[in-house]
Amino acid sequence: MTAPLAILLLVSLGGVGCLRLLARWTAVSARPFEVEPWLSGQLPTEHALSRHHARWYTASVVFLAFDVEMLFMYPWALVVGHLGPGAVVEMFGFLLMLLLAVAWARREGAFRWA
Secondary structure (H helix, E strand, O other): HHHHHHHHHHHHHHHHHHHHHHHHHHHHOOOOOOOOOHHHOOOOOOOOOOOOOOOHHHHHHHHHHHHHHHHHHHHHHHHHHHOHHHHHHHHHHHHHHHHHHHHHHHHOOOOEEE
């Protein structure tokens, strides 16, 4: 076995060993927590790593859509005077697409919480 190949093998095995140790140290324990400093001292009703209801994910996506809309509108507002009426038409087209997406989400029941 040549020296570079042996070095590569040792480095690879060392890296795999480090990753296994890191995974063991950072793994989530199956036993419940003994000290719970949140909820103002009240006992929690569910585990901190439990899954949320699917409607929260939909609400998050709707929020991100409007958040990204604001990211597009700020630079547009800075240059709209230089670009002219075509930029206004394009922005209203963009807002219309977002409004159609919100109307579709409402029709699909994304905003119903019951």
